[in-house]
Amino acid sequence: MxxxxxxxxxxxxxxxxxxxxxxxxxxxxxxxxxKKSPFEGLWALPGGxxxxxxxxxKAATRILKTQTGVTDVFLEQLATFDDVxxxxxxxxxxxxxxxxxxxxxxxLKTTEKYSDVRWWPIRKLPTLAYDHKQVVxxxxxxxxxxxxxxxxxxxxxxxxxxxxxxxxxxxxxxxxNLDKRNFRKRIHDLKLIKPTGKTRTGMAHRPAALYQxxxxxxxxxxxx
Amino acid sequence: MxxxxxxxxxxxxxxxxxxxxxxxxxxxxxxxxxKKSPFEGLWALPGGxxxxxxxxxKAATRILKTQTGVTDVFLEQLATFDDVxxxxxxxxxxxxxxxxxxxxxxxLKTTEKYSDVRWWPIRKLPTLAYDHKQVVxxxxxxxxxxxxxxxxxxxxxxxxxxxxxxxxxxxxxxxxNLDKRNFRKRIHDLKLIKPTGKTRTGMAHRPAALYQxxxxxxxxxxxx
DNA sequence: ACAAAAGTGTTATCCATACACCCATGT
DNA sequence: ACATGGGTGTATGGATAACACTTTTGT
Numbered sequence: 328m329x330x331x332x333x334x335x336x337x338x339x340x341x342x343x344x345x346x347x348x349x350x351x352x353x354x355x356x357x358x359x360x361x362k363k364s365p366f367e368g369l370w371a372l373p374g375g376x377x378x379x380x381x382x383x384x385k386a387a388t389r390i391l392k393t394q395t396g397v398t399d400v401f402l403e404q405l406a407t408f409d410d411v412x413x414x415x416x417x418x419x420x421x422x423x424x425x426x427x428x429x430x431x432x433x434x435l436k437t438t439e440k441y442s443d444v445r446w447w448p449i450r451k452l453p454t455l456a457y458d459h460k461q462v463v464x465x466x467x468x469x470x471x472x473x474x475x476x477x478x479x480x481x482x483x484x485x486x487x488x489x490x491x492x493x494x495x496x497x498x499x500x501x502x503x504n505l506d507k508r509n510f511r512k513r514i515h516d517l518k519l520i521k522p523t524g525k526t527r528t529g530m531a532h533r534p535a536a537l538y539q540x541x542x543x544x545x546x547x548x549x550x551x
Numbered sequence: 552m553x554x555x556x557x558x559x560x561x562x563x564x565x566x567x568x569x570x571x572x573x574x575x576x577x578x579x580x581x582x583x584x585x586k587k588s589p590f591e592g593l594w595a596l597p598g599g600x601x602x603x604x605x606x607x608x609k610a611a612t613r614i615l616k617t618q619t620g621v622t623d624v625f626l627e628q629l630a631t632f633d634d635v636x637x638x639x640x641x642x643x644x645x646x647x648x649x650x651x652x653x654x655x656x657x658x659l660k661t662t663e664k665y666s667d668v669r670w671w672p673i674r675k676l677p678t679l680a681y682d683h684k685q686v687v688x689x690x691x692x693x694x695x696x697x698x699x700x701x702x703x704x705x706x707x708x709x710x711x712x713x714x715x716x717x718x719x720x721x722x723x724x725x726x727x728n729l730d731k732r733n734f735r736k737r738i739h740d741l742k743l744i745k746p747t748g749k750t751r752t753g754m755a756h757r758p759a760a761l762y763q764x765x766x767x768x769x770x771x772x773x774x775x
Numbered sequence: 776a777c778a779a780a781a782g783t784g785t786t787a788t789c790c791a792t793a794c795a796c797c798c799a800t801g802t
Numbered sequence: 803a804c805a806t807g808g809g810t811g812t813a814t815g816g817a818t819a820a821c822a823c824t825t826t827t828g829t
Contacts, residue, residue: 336600338564340644376560379642383633407631407646409607418603420564420646422631491780508783509819532780533826715808732810733792756807757799782825789818798809 341421342386343374343459345405345466346395348428348446349483349499355446356463357394357435358455362442365415366456370447372463374421387424394444396434401482401545402426405466413458421457425466427482471500475551478519481540487523489535490514497551517548565645566610567598567683569629569690570619572652573707573723577672580687581618581659582679584667589639590680594671596687598645611648618668620658625706625769626650629690637682645681649690651706695724699775702743705764711747713759714738721775741772 346357358370373394377386383404392398402424409420437444447453449467452460474480480496494510514520521541526534570581582594597618601610607628616622626648633644661668671677673691676684698704704720718734738744745765750758 336563336603338601338603339560340562340564377562377644379560379562380635382635383631383644404630406628407607409646411604411606420601420607422633422644489781506819506821507781508821511782512784513818528827530780531778531828533782535781713808730792730794731808732794735809736811737791752800754807755801755805757809759808776829778829779827780825781827783823785821787818787820789816791814791816793814794812796810798807800806800808802803802805 338418338420340377340383341374341419342377342383342390343372343421343423343457343462344387344390344394344402345372345423345425345463346391346428347425347449347466347470347483348430348433349496350430350446351448352495353499354449354467356449356452356466358445358447358453359394359441360443361456362440368442369456370453371456372423372459373444376419377422383422383424387426390424391426393438394436395428396436397428399543400426400428401479405462405469408458408462410458421462423462423466425469427470427479429483429485431485474500476547476549478540478542478546478548478550481543484540487525487537487539489527489537491535493520493538501551513550517550519546519548562642562644564601564607565598565643566601566607566614567596567645567647567681567686568611568614568618568626569596569647569649569687570615570652571649571673571690571694571707572654572657572670573720574654574670575672576719577674577723578691579670580673580676580690582669582671582677583618583665585680586664586666592666593680594677595680596647596683597668600643601646607646607648611650614648615650617662618660619652620660621652623767624650624652625703629686629693632682632686634682645686647686647690649693651694651703653707653709655709698724700771700773702764702766702770702772702774705767708764711749711761711763713751713761715759717744717762725775737774741774743770743772 348355359373360370361367373390377383387402391402405423405425407420407422411418435444449463452463474497483496484492490511493514494505494507498505519540520538523537523539525537527537528534572579583597584594585591597614601607611626615626629647629649631644631646635642659668673687676687698721707720708716714735717738718729718731722729743764744762747761747763749761751761752758
């Protein structure tokens with residue numbers, strides 16, 4: 328045990344959310360541009376101080392909803408970041424979450440609080456406030472690990488998608504090319520998705536069959 | 552972002568540590584018996600409030616050192632537990648760590664603060680205070696997952712150990728029997744350990760060769 | 776007709792698994 | 803001499819990886 332100055336502890340708790348999606352063939356994170364000093368103009372993950380009667384998961388859910396309007400996505404605690412100097416304004420411990428979003432149906436909201444809100448490619452981030460660069464890095468690592476033994480990619484795709492779209496998600500996150508036939512055989516054997524019967528037409532090539540995930544919630548399956 | 556009542560936030564931060572070892576053929580966790588109400592007599596993980604100028608990892612390191620005297624072990628953040636009602640005394644968010652200890656060279660310290668300190672088999676825990684049962688469960692899951700793709704078992708074994716001891720660690724944590732020859736072939740191919748040249752004698756059977764880990768720090772390797 | 780992505784099976788290689796006996800020591 | 807765990811190699815089967823052509827559409 329550390330000490331017992333319970334009444335004198337003066338540490339604040341924040342919740343930050345790394346929202347991640349795939350756009351233009353690459354992973355992107357949602358960043359807000361800060362208005363207030365000392366980080367004026369810098370970019371950061373959306374977040375804020377925790378309320379007393381609110382669990383961190385609820386706070387993260389609210390941040391997500393406020394920024395993007397979505398609720399039905401994969402959202403999970405990432406880790407807690409607590410370097411003593413991470414916030415120049417004082418000791419603030421941050422419980423970080425990460426969420427996976429489909430690039431569809433997103434409606435970014437700019438609020439009074441921020442100068443700007445936008446998606447940034449994860450490999451070309453601007454300078455970030457606090458330790459948010461590290462938070463994003465750890466989120467990426469977690470995602471890359473976790474798509475290999477769970478079904479969480481459901482949260483990165485629209486409700487209906489083609490097998491090629493699904494394969495691209497894996498290729499982009501794992502940063503390697505996959506064999507089309509082996510990938511499809513694998514996905515088929517896992518029985519995580521089912522055909523909708525529809526096809527995606529309007530492209531200058533053969534229409535692709537559309538599929539959907541049977542369950543849009545976390546399941547453990549050895550994908551690769 | 553949640554709200555901006557920064558000055559009014561009244562949430563405390565604690566650090567708790569699940570220290571785990573293998574004794575008598577099973578996983579055990581170190582628990583302390585509480586003296587103070589409202590959990591008087593109940594068992595709990597060692598922990599305490601975080602100090603303002605201290606990172607949580609340092610706090611966890613100190614808890615570990617205080618309880619067991621050891622420092623050179625694997626210690627990692629597990630997760631943050633923050634149910635609003637987890638502590639009847641008020642809102643306390645707990646950053647939980649877990650540590651892996653060898654059953655050797657342990658010197659449990661009972662302090663004034665606790666009625667008792669002892670190892671409890673993980674499958675037969677007493678009633679625990681707070682949400683510590685959940686913390687232990689998550690630690691076990693993490694350990695079982697992580698020994699399969701890292702070298703962290705180094706921290707559960709003495710500096711020098713036999714291949715059979717190493718195999719037992721995996722068998723106990725994964726709860727399944729492994730084939731001796733396949734296991735040894737695998738371990739040998741991974742090149743994580745090296746023979747010390749010594750043997751362990753004094754037993755009513757052929758002496759076993761003693762090995763040690765080449766590196767006593769986290770490395771990522773697909774073990775199984 | 777051409778371009779572009781969709782869709783589809785087979786073969787070879789590698790890796791995981793199953794399996795049994797002799798060895799060195801203490802009693 | 804007997805009991806006990808230590809130590810060792812091979813053969814098989816299943817999973818993974820490599821690989822090319824036909825189909826359907828839009829222009």
